[in-house]
Amino acid sequence: MKQHKSMSNVSETYWFNALWFQSIWFCAVLGREELVLVIAAFLLVHLALVRDFSRELLQLSTVAFAAVTGRSLAFLDNRPALTSLAGAVAFPLTYWAGARLGAVDFGYPLVITLTVVSLVWAIMLPLMFKLTTLIASDGDDKD
16 A cells, blocks of 8 residues: 555656656557557556545546646646646647647648637636636545
């Protein structure tokens, strides 16, 4: 049990979470259907290592990026303007990278697509942080 606790502590760190998330992203983009079992394994390992399994499962089933909002992206928490800017810049870049790697094909010109993606993520990322925080604080009230 002591080893699980130390592994849980590692899984909560910025560097581990960022590496875990990027590994899933690359498997999804580069491997797509062929690496779906690897992606599932990454998710199961994550769930096995987190401190509060039920809260994490609730967050992951509600907010797609909940596993990173409280860890590797935690520096954005309580900074809605910076979070919005990050969503507007970083997420369109990942979509563009995915397109360049052949994982997605846009139905509209690149500039239009990335502008729409930018606007959507500028709104969605702060909302995801807020929802993740609400779920986490709801769980704290029950402790």
